[in-house]
Amino acid sequence: MRMYDLIMKKRNGFALTTEEIDFMVKEYTAGSIPDYQMSAMMMAVYFQGMTGEETAALTMAMAHSGDMLDLSAIDGIKVDKHSTGGVGDKTSIALTPMVAACGIKIAKMSGRGLGHTGGTIDKLESFQGFTTGISSVQFMKQVNDIGISIMGQTLDIAPADKKLYALRDVTATVDNLSLIASSIMSKKLASGADAIVLDVKTGSGAFMKKEEDAFALAKEMVMLGNHAGRKTIAVVTDMDQPLGLAVGNALEVKEAIETLQGKGPQDFVKLCMTLGAQMLIAGGRAENEAQAEAMLAGVIEDGSALGKLAEFVKAQGGDAAAVYDTSLLPKASIVEEILSEEEGYLEKLVCDEVGICALLLGGGRETKESEIDLSVGLVLHKKAGDYVKKGESLASIHANDAGKLAAAKERFLKACFFGESKPVQSSFIRGIVR
Numbered sequence: 021m022r023m024y025d026l027i028m029k030k031r032n033g034f035a036l037t038t039e040e041i042d043f044m045v046k047e048y049t050a051g052s053i054p055d056y057q058m059s060a061m062m063m064a065v066y067f068q069g070m071t072g073e074e075t076a077a078l079t080m081a082m083a084h085s086g087d088m089l090d091l092s093a094i095d096g097i098k099v100d101k102h103s104t105g106g107v108g109d110k111t112s113i114a115l116t117p118m119v120a121a122c123g124i125k126i127a128k129m130s131g132r133g134l135g136h137t138g139g140t141i142d143k144l145e146s147f148q149g150f151t152t153g154i155s156s157v158q159f160m161k162q163v164n165d166i167g168i169s170i171m172g173q174t175l176d177i178a179p180a181d182k183k184l185y186a187l188r189d190v191t192a193t194v195d196n197l198s199l200i201a202s203s204i205m206s207k208k209l210a211s212g213a214d215a216i217v218l219d220v221k222t223g224s225g226a227f228m229k230k231e232e233d234a235f236a237l238a239k240e241m242v243m244l245g246n247h248a249g250r251k252t253i254a255v256v257t258d259m260d261q262p263l264g265l266a267v268g269n270a271l272e273v274k275e276a277i278e279t280l281q282g283k284g285p286q287d288f289v290k291l292c293m294t295l296g297a298q299m300l301i302a303g304g305r306a307e308n309e310a311q312a313e314a315m316l317a318g319v320i321e322d323g324s325a326l327g328k329l330a331e332f333v334k335a336q337g338g339d340a341a342a343v344y345d346t347s348l349l350p351k352a353s354i355v356e357e358i359l360s361e362e363e364g365y366l367e368k369l370v371c372d373e374v375g376i377c378a379l380l381l382g383g384g385r386e387t388k389e390s391e392i393d394l395s396v397g398l399v400l401h402k403k404a405g406d407y408v409k410k411g412e413s414l415a416s417i418h419a420n421d422a423g424k425l426a427a428a429k430e431r432f433l434k435a436c437f438f439g440e441s442k443p444v445q446s447s448f449i450r451g452i453v454r
C-alpha cells in the first residue's frame with residue numbers, strides 16, 4: 021500500500037477502506053508517513069469529506085494507536101463526561117461530585133487549558149497541594165474507595181490523534197466534522213468508560229458556531245460511541261456567552277463550590293442538572309430525567325455533593341478546607357469594577373473575547389510551557405439580555421498587575437455590544453441527541 025495512492029483516491033472523491041485507514045494511521049504514528057503527505061490527505065478529507073464508515077474506521081484506528089485504559093477493576097458502570105470546550109466551563113468540578121454522590125463511578129482523565137479556554141486540571145490545582153499526577157493503580161483504587169478520581173493524561177492515550185491534531189492545527193484542517201468527531205471520540209473510547217455524555221457547545225465561544233453544525237457533530241459522535249459499544253448521549257448547549265459568571269481558574273472553582281452549596285448561577289445549574297441527569301440514566305441509577313434531577317437536587321440540599329468534592333480533593337493531596345472556606349483559594353491582589361460607558365440592553369458579550377481577557381490577565385496559557393496565574397480572571401455582573409445603566413458595573417476584574425488589568429479592561433469593554441431593545445434569547449439547552 022502506498023500513501024500516494026491513498027491521497028489520490030481521497031482527492032478524487034472515493035472512500036478509503038478500513039484497511040487503508042488502519043495502514044495510514046499506523047504508519048503515520050510510527051513516523052514512516054511524513055507530515056507533508058498526511059497534510060495533503062487531511063486537506064483532501066477537508067474538501068471531500070468522509071463517509072460514516074470511514075469516520076468510524078479512523079476513530080477506532082486512532083483509539084487503538086496507544087494505551088486502551090481498562091477500567092474493569094472498578095465495580096459498576098463507569099460514566100465519562102466531555103465538553104467540546106468553552107469560556108467559564110467549570111462543569112466537571114461541580115458535576116462530577118454531584119453524580120458521584122448519587123452513586124455513579126467517575127474515572128476521568130482531564131487536560132490543561134490552552135489558548136482562551138481553561139482546563140479542568142489547572143482549575144483543580146487552585147486547591148493547594150492537589151495533584152492529578154497519580155498512577156493508574158491509585159486512580160482505580162480511589163474510584164473504588166470513594167467513587168471519584170480525575171487524573172492527568174499521563175498514559176499514552178490516542179497518540180495518533182495527538183500527532184494529527186497538531187498537524188491539523190497548522191494546516192487549516194481542524195474544522196471538519198469527521199476529523200473533529202474522530203479526534204474527540206478516539207480519546208474518549210481509549211479512556212475506557214462504559215457510557216459517555218457529551219456536552220457539545222454552540223455559539224461564538226465554541227468550535228461549532230452554528231447550531232446545525234453542532235447538532236451534526238453531536239449526531240456523528242453519538243453514532244461513533246454507540247458503534248463502539250459505549251452508550252453515548254450528546255447535549256447541545258449554548259456557548260454564545262461565558263458559562264455562569266466566573267471566568268478564571270480559582271474564581272471558577274469558587275463558583276463550582278457555590279453551586280454545590282445551592283447558590284449557583286441559573287445557566288450553570290441548568291447545565292449540571294441536564295448533563296447529570298443523562299449521566300445517572302446512562303449509569304442505570306435513574307429511570308428518567310425527573311427522577312435523576314430530584315436525586316441531583318437532593319445531594320446538593322443534604323451537602324453530600326459538597327462533601328464528595330472535599331473527599332476527592334483530600335484524596336488527591338489537596339487542601340479540602342478550601343471547599344468549606346473559599347477565602348483559602350488563590351486570591352488576586354487587585355479587584356476593580358469595569359463600569360459601563362453606555363446605557364441599554366447588553367445585546368452581546370463576545371464569548372471568546374472574554375476568554376482572551378482572562379488570558380491577558382495571566383490566567384491562561386499562550387504555549388504549553390507557560391506558567392499560569394490561578395487567582396486572576398473576571399466575575400460578570402451582567403449577561404446578555406440584561407439592562408445596564410451608564411456607570412453600572414459590568415464585571416469585577418481580578419488582577420495582579422495594573423498593566424495587564426488595563427489591557428484586559430479595554431478588551432472587555434470592546435466585547436460588550438448594547439442595543440435599545442431586549443434581545444431575543446435562544447434557549448440554553450438546545451437539544452439532546454441519543
Ligand code: URA
Nearest residue numbers: 185194199200203204
Ligand atoms: N477537540 C479535539 O480533541 N479534537 C478536535 O479535533 C477538536 C476539538
